[in-house]
Amino acid sequence: MLNICLICVGRMREKHYISAFSEYEKRLKTYCKFELIELPEVRLPQAPSQAEIDAGLAKEAEEIEKRIPSGSYLIAMCIEGSQLSSSDFAGLIQKCANEGKSRICFVVGSSFGLDKCIKNRADFHLSMSLMTFPHHLARVMLAEQIYRGIMINEGSKYHK
Amino acid sequence: MLNICLICVGRMREKHYISAFSEYEKRLKTYCKFELIELPEVRLPQAPSQAEIDAGLAKEAEEIEKRIPSGSYLIAMCIEGSQLSSSDFAGLIQKCANEGKSRICFVVGSSFGLDKCIKNRADFHLSMSLMTFPHHLARVMLAEQIYRGIMINEGSKYHK
Numbered sequence: 394m395l396n397i398c399l400i401c402v403g404r405m406r407e408k409h410y411i412s413a414f415s416e417y418e419k420r421l422k423t424y425c426k427f428e429l430i431e432l433p434e435v436r437l438p439q440a441p442s443q444a445e446i447d448a449g450l451a452k453e454a455e456e457i458e459k460r461i462p463s464g465s466y467l468i469a470m471c472i473e474g475s476q477l478s479s480s481d482f483a484g485l486i487q488k489c490a491n492e493g494k495s496r497i498c499f500v501v502g503s504s505f506g507l508d509k510c511i512k513n514r515a516d517f518h519l520s521m522s523l524m525t526f527p528h529h530l531a532r533v534m535l536a537e538q539i540y541r542g543i544m545i546n547e548g549s550k551y552h553k
Numbered sequence: 554m555l556n557i558c559l560i561c562v563g564r565m566r567e568k569h570y571i572s573a574f575s576e577y578e579k580r581l582k583t584y585c586k587f588e589l590i591e592l593p594e595v596r597l598p599q600a601p602s603q604a605e606i607d608a609g610l611a612k613e614a615e616e617i618e619k620r621i622p623s624g625s626y627l628i629a630m631c632i633e634g635s636q637l638s639s640s641d642f643a644g645l646i647q648k649c650a651n652e653g654k655s656r657i658c659f660v661v662g663s664s665f666g667l668d669k670c671i672k673n674r675a676d677f678h679l680s681m682s683l684m685t686f687p688h689h690l691a692r693v694m695l696a697e698q699i700y701r702g703i704m705i706n707e708g709s710k711y712h713k
Contacts, residue, residue, distance in 0.1 A: 409572040413690075416569070476683045504713065522682040523636045524698055525712065530573075534694070538684055552685065553664065 395425035395486070396496040397539060400460055401532055402453050402503040403434040410529045417536035424543045432456045434503045446505050454508035457500055465498035467515045469507055470535065472525060474518030479552060482538055483545035485517070499535060504528055555585040555646070556656040557699060560620055561692055562613050562663040563594040570689045577696035584703045592616045594663045606665050614668035617660055625658035627675045629667055630695065632685060634678030639712060642698060643705035645677070659695060664688055 405411045414429075421427040433456075435449035461467060466489045477485065489497050499519075500511055504527075512518060521534055544551035565571045574589075581587040593616075595609035621627060626649045637645065649657050659679075660671055664687075672678065681694055704711035 407573070407576070409569040409576070412569040413567070413573070416567070478683045479685045482684065521684055523638045524642065524681055524694075525639045525701070526694065526697065530694065530697060534684075534686065534690065537686065537690060541685070 394495070395490055395543070396462075397421070397425050398428045398430065398462055398465065398496070398498045399501070399532075399535070399539075400430045400432065400457055400498060401501045401528070402432050402457070403528060404431050405529050405532065407529060410533055413533045414536050417533070417540045421536070421540050421543070424547065430460050432460070437505075447508075450502070450505060450508040451510075453503060454511050457507075457511055458514075461498050461500075462496055464494070465496045466494040466517070468497065468499045468517045468519050469512050469515035470499060470501045470521070470531065471507060471512060471518050472520050472523070474520035476520050476522075479538060479541050480545060482519075483542035483552075486539070486542045487546050499539075501528055501532055501535065554655070555650055555703070556622075557581070557585050558588045558590065558622055558625065558656070558658045559661070559692070559695070559699075560590045560592065560617055560658060561661045561688070562592050562617070563688060564591050565689045565692065567689060570693055573693045574696050577693070577700045581696070581700050581703070584707070590620050592620070597665075607668075610662070610665060610668040611670075613663060614671050617667075617671055618674075621658050621660075622656055624654070625656045626654040626677070628657065628659045628677045628679050629672050629675035630659060630661045630681070630691065631667060631672060631678050632680050632683070634680035636680050636682075639698060639701050640705060642679075643702035643712075646699075646702045647706050659699075661688055661692055661695065 418427060435452045437445055437449050500507060541552050578587060595612045597605055597609050660667060701712050
């Protein structure tokens with residue numbers, strides 16, 4: 394069974410995003426092992442310097458690295474990554490499964506993104522849009538796309 | 554004052570999306586006149602033919618056309634449209650305001666998209682992603698981007 398892990402920095406606060414995410418999480422659990430790991434966001438001063446941001450990202454990266462399941466196909470979410478259509482994204486999930494990489498780990502950074510070391514280590518850099526979305530909304534969007542991808546691979550009518 | 558109208562086909566059902574949308578709607582109303590017009594989705598049989606889909610889209614388009622405020626800058630949301638970064642999208646909103654087109658109308662179609670006549674009439678075709686999102690989630694994403702765009706133009710810290 395496909396094993397999907399989603400590592401996110403920052404705890405979701407908005408009830409509507411928590412509820413939307415839970416809905417996709419519930420649906421996903423019928424088709425795969427799905428685990429959400431929420432890591433604390435490093436607190437930064439109100440107007441942080443680049444050095445403070447970088448130090449925060451590096452600290453967050455240390456915690457992320459500890460939680461990436463060994464042997465995972467690692468997908469880092471970043472705005473400068475490659476965009477895929479939902480069908481091509483479904484193809485990527487299928488390819489991992491076909492090649493025996495049944496463990497896929499997605500990483501969504503904090504509002505300042507992800508440290509370079511996570512990006513360097515990743516097998517794929519995925520961007521959902523040229524637009525910047527709040528990372529909590531991005532998490533809902535990603536959960537929906539993972540569900541959609543699995544539905545495409547299952548031949549379901551969810552994706553028209 | 555900027556006047557933004559969002560014409561959407563289909564009524565939102567999921568509480569979490571209704572609540573997320575309302576949050577951005579509430580915030581937007583401080584900065585612009587914002588109106589959501591929800592039009593009924595034409596009911597189609599379970600496995601509609603292309604002709605049935607096209608007829609449904611044409612009927613939806615008739616209702617959409619009646620509601621587009623005259624003199625609007627019309628933005629049709631379609632997956633094959635142009636993608637913009639949030640900053641460039643903010644620039645598009647600002648450009649409309651600068652050129653005296655203070656009325657912007659966005660159209661989000663039903664799950665089968667938009668009829669050609671709406672696309673042909675539009676001043677801009679906007680795509681938020683190569684990925685297909687449920688149109689209710691797309692509505693939340695768009696409301697957030699309009700809010701973000703206005704925040705960028707206001708010089709707010711919302712967009713980092």
